[in-house]
Amino acid sequence: MRDAPEKSSRLSYAADLAGTTVFAAEGALAAIGGHLDLFGVLVLGFATALGGGVARDVLIGAIPPQALKDWRYTAIALAAAALTFLLQSPAGKVPFWLIVGLDAAGLSLFAVAGTEKALAFGLSPFIATLLGTVTGVGGGTIRDVLLSQVPVILRVDIYATAALAGSVVLVGSRALGLPPKAAALAGGLTCFALRIMGVWQHWQLPGSSAS
Amino acid sequence: MRDAPEKSSRLSYAADLAGTTVFAAEGALAAIGGHLDLFGVLVLGFATALGGGVARDVLIGAIPPQALKDWRYTAIALAAAALTFLLQSPAGKVPFWLIVGLDAAGLSLFAVAGTEKALAFGLSPFIATLLGTVTGVGGGTIRDVLLSQVPVILRVDIYATAALAGSVVLVGSRALGLPPKAAALAGGLTCFALRIMGVWQHWQLPGSSAS
Amino acid sequence: MRDAPEKSSRLSYAADLAGTTVFAAEGALAAIGGHLDLFGVLVLGFATALGGGVARDVLIGAIPPQALKDWRYTAIALAAAALTFLLQSPAGKVPFWLIVGLDAAGLSLFAVAGTEKALAFGLSPFIATLLGTVTGVGGGTIRDVLLSQVPVILRVDIYATAALAGSVVLVGSRALGLPPKAAALAGGLTCFALRIMGVWQHWQLPGSSAS
Numbered sequence: 001m002r003d004a005p006e007k008s009s010r011l012s013y014a015a016d017l018a019g020t021t022v023f024a025a026e027g028a029l030a031a032i033g034g035h036l037d038l039f040g041v042l043v044l045g046f047a048t049a050l051g052g053g054v055a056r057d058v059l060i061g062a063i064p065p066q067a068l069k070d071w072r073y074t075a076i077a078l079a080a081a082a083l084t085f086l087l088q089s090p091a092g093k094v095p096f097w098l099i100v101g102l103d104a105a106g107l108s109l110f111a112v113a114g115t116e117k118a119l120a121f122g123l124s125p126f127i128a129t130l131l132g133t134v135t136g137v138g139g140g141t142i143r144d145v146l147l148s149q150v151p152v153i154l155r156v157d158i159y160a161t162a163a164l165a166g167s168v169v170l171v172g173s174r175a176l177g178l179p180p181k182a183a184a185l186a187g188g189l190t191c192f193a194l195r196i197m198g199v200w201q202h203w204q205l206p207g208s209s210a211s
Numbered sequence: 212m213r214d215a216p217e218k219s220s221r222l223s224y225a226a227d228l229a230g231t232t233v234f235a236a237e238g239a240l241a242a243i244g245g246h247l248d249l250f251g252v253l254v255l256g257f258a259t260a261l262g263g264g265v266a267r268d269v270l271i272g273a274i275p276p277q278a279l280k281d282w283r284y285t286a287i288a289l290a291a292a293a294l295t296f297l298l299q300s301p302a303g304k305v306p307f308w309l310i311v312g313l314d315a316a317g318l319s320l321f322a323v324a325g326t327e328k329a330l331a332f333g334l335s336p337f338i339a340t341l342l343g344t345v346t347g348v349g350g351g352t353i354r355d356v357l358l359s360q361v362p363v364i365l366r367v368d369i370y371a372t373a374a375l376a377g378s379v380v381l382v383g384s385r386a387l388g389l390p391p392k393a394a395a396l397a398g399g400l401t402c403f404a405l406r407i408m409g410v411w412q413h414w415q416l417p418g419s420s421a422s
Numbered sequence: 423m424r425d426a427p428e429k430s431s432r433l434s435y436a437a438d439l440a441g442t443t444v445f446a447a448e449g450a451l452a453a454i455g456g457h458l459d460l461f462g463v464l465v466l467g468f469a470t471a472l473g474g475g476v477a478r479d480v481l482i483g484a485i486p487p488q489a490l491k492d493w494r495y496t497a498i499a500l501a502a503a504a505l506t507f508l509l510q511s512p513a514g515k516v517p518f519w520l521i522v523g524l525d526a527a528g529l530s531l532f533a534v535a536g537t538e539k540a541l542a543f544g545l546s547p548f549i550a551t552l553l554g555t556v557t558g559v560g561g562g563t564i565r566d567v568l569l570s571q572v573p574v575i576l577r578v579d580i581y582a583t584a585a586l587a588g589s590v591v592l593v594g595s596r597a598l599g600l601p602p603k604a605a606a607l608a609g610g611l612t613c614f615a616l617r618i619m620g621v622w623q624h625w626q627l628p629g630s631s632a633s
Contacts, residue, residue, distance in 0.1 A: 031365070039372050040365035054270070059476070061485035063272035064334060071337045123486060126493045141568075146352075148361045150570045154453070154462035161461050242576075250583050251576035265481070274483035275545060282548045357563075359572045 016113055017076055019106040024049035024077040026103060027143050028084035034147050038085055044143055045081025046074065052138030056114050056131050060121045100199050104162075108191040111136035111163040112184050115170050125171040132167030133160055136191075158198030166191025227324055228287055230317040235260035235288040237314060238354050239295035245358050249296055255354055256292025257285065263349030267325050267342050271332045311410050315373075319402040322347035322374040323395050326381050336382040343378030344371055347402075369409030377402025438535055439498055441528040446471035446499040448525060449565050450506035456569050460507055466565055467503025468496065474560030478536050478553050482543045522621050526584075530613040533558035533585040534606050537592050547593040554589030555582055558613075580620030588613025 027048025031041040050067040057065035067073040114135025118128035137153045137160045144151040153160040170187025174180065238259025242252040261278040268276035278284040325346025329339035348364045348371045355362040364371040381398030385391065449470025453463040472489040479487035489495040536557025540550035559575045559582045566573040575582040592609030596602065 034361070034365075036365050043365060043371070058269060058480060059486060059490060063274075063485075064270060064332075064338075068270060068334060068338050068341075071335050074338065074341065121486075123490060124493050127486075127490050127496065130490075130496065145356060145567060145570075146362060146365065148356075148359055148570055150456070151568060154456075154458050154465060154568065160465070164461075245572070245576075247576050250586075254576060254582070269480060274485075275481060275543075275549075279481060279545060279549050279553075282546050285549065285552065356567060357573060357576065359567075359570055 015109050017072065019109040019113075020049045020073055020076050021080045022102045022106040023110075023139055024080035025084045026099075026106075027139070028081040030143055030147060031081075032085065032088065038082075041085045042078055042081050044146060045084070046077050047146065048139040048143040049077040049080070050074070050139065051142035052110055052114070052135040052140075055138045055142075056117065056135045059131065059134070060118055060123060062117070062121065100196065104192050104195040107136045107159070107163055107195060108166055108188040110139075111166045111191050112170060112188045115167040115187065116180070116184065119171070119174075125175065129164060129167035129171055132170070133163045136160070136163035136166075158194055162191045162194035162198060165194055226320050228283065230320040230324075231260045231284055231287050232291045233313045233317040234321075234350055235291035236295045237310075237317075238350070239292040241354055241358060242292075243296065243299065249293075252296045253289055253292050255357060256295070257288050258357065259350040259354040260288040260291070261285070261350065262353035263321055263325070263346040263351075266349045266353075267328065267346045270342065270345070271329055271334060273328070273332065311407065315403050315406040315410075318347045318370070318374055318406060319377055319399040321350075322377045322402050323381060323399045326378040326398065327391070327395065330382070330385075336386065340375060340378035340382055343381070344374045347371070347374035369405055373402045373405035373409060376405055437531050439494065441531040441535075442471045442495055442498050443502045444524045444528040445532075445561055446502035447506045448521075448528075449561070450503040452565055452569060453503075454507065454510065460504075463507045464500055464503050466568060467506070468499050469568065470561040470565040471499040471502070472496070472561065473564035474532055474536070474557045474562075477560045477564075478539065478557045481553065481556070482540055482545060484539070484543065522618065526614050526617040529558045529581070529585055529617060530588055530610040532561075533588045533613050534592060534610045537589040537609065538602070538606065541593070541596075547597065551586060551589035551593055554592070555585045558582070558585035580616055584613045584616035584620060587616055 024045040028041045028045040030048070031044035034040075036044065050065075050073060053067050053073075054065040057063065057067075111132045113132075115128050115132030117135075118131035119125065123131065141151040141153060166187040168187075169190040170183050173183035173186045178186070235256040239252045239256040241259070242255035245251075247255065261276075261284060264278050264284075265276040268274065268278075322343045324343075326339050326343030328346075329342035330336065334342065352362040352364060377398040377400075379398075380401040381394050384394035384397045389397070446467040450463045450467040452470070453466035456462075458466065472487075472495060475489050475495075476487040479485065479489075533554045535554075537550050537554030539557075540553035541547065545553065559573075563573040563575060588609040590609075591612040592605050595605035595608045600608070
């Protein structure tokens, strides 16, 4: 039972599945907001939770993608989406800061996991930070494209920037000699703190002045 | 000449190309409806017919994808799209039930072929049902994304659900000891019947009540 | 330093990076036009410049994609996008024919490079022309999908058609016995000339008459 996540510790595996759960529920909420039926809710939950990791695995050649090799990922993503559908909780009823906190946690986790996997596959640190960012924001981007919207990550707040910053801190910490676990922790906390601060302080990157 | 579809029988190969033809014509009709030029019609015909299979092959690591290795797929898809463009037949002139029947046949065929290929590549039965569904509905989803629309499979009727049900029946039949051909037939007929019944009876999955 | 572009000559490598620069600047201009923030500008510049090549490499099994193995591609794409953002030059201020010329050059180059790489990976000449076209127009298509627009290549002018024609000329010239460099030059010039003529003469492919 325990052989699927070969190189991951129990802790990071549990954290990975937790992130999958959160992102699947978010995708399901977006589908409910778009008045999709049950199947659409499951598809968006699945795509939001696993799309970033699948894209990363295809790009680094880890095929079939981990999310398809280990059925737990799919099962958890679909279960979380289905549960969200059954509860039909309008997004407004869920405490705002709970959603923001869980989402920031999922983003941090995926960014760290993606960066580490790219490094493990021998890609350069510079590219690993890009793949960490892709892992973090890829699922939400696919979700928005399927809903025919300009992806949120292209429009608002400090979101993908937080994932990128976390990946850079992770890579930089390793280069400075920190042990992998400490580097992962530093990267994850950086991403989490930046994202929370971004929402709290309404931070924005400089915008385009053309009009 | 006959070595391209290595493991397929002549029958399933012919059926695969038939499905490709139908889906290419559908993609071309969608492009004509969107007032695209000849090139756009060819691209959408190609993407609709081959997108699902290409996505499946990339995910399971069957690279280059079958549709790129065997030029017949591309040739047939482009020819069907070009012929549709030349006829410029407004969709309304084609008998409704002919379109529905051909489309349901293509969906069933692709779902069965996708499930079988995933099993042949050693993926778990659970994941194989997902890949069968991706193969069936992937092309139409890419078509709709390119037309900047929310994919039809996320919005209407029993469509992707029929593909998923067919894949599940195939996998279940094999698990019960049926020979592969009988299992494929059972899965394909399930998908076809569900899709036809869905259109006929206006079946809908439970929708989202949030508003 | 010089080992990354294994089989490419210095000339074609320099040309490849030049095309990357042009396409990244174009993607950044589209993002600025869509009022995205700095991160969105970088993402669109990156996707426009490298999306076509990454899609080609995933399809032919050249994984990880060249653009991820050789950090120069990413660095140049991001630098060009960032510089475009800083200059914030409204597209209208840049001479129209300079943009058209640079874009046609980038398109020709990518179409030739994509066709050659597909041939080098043993794909059939017929399929190689499709992959050359994908390489040329893939990045712009991803850019438009992310901006939630029907891709320009499906809507206007002789664009993808020029890339396809250039690829066909390259493949045909090789079949006629021309040396690879001459075939590449013939293909590239065909694509470039068609694209420029298309803009100049307002050429259009036959459109859909359905309404």
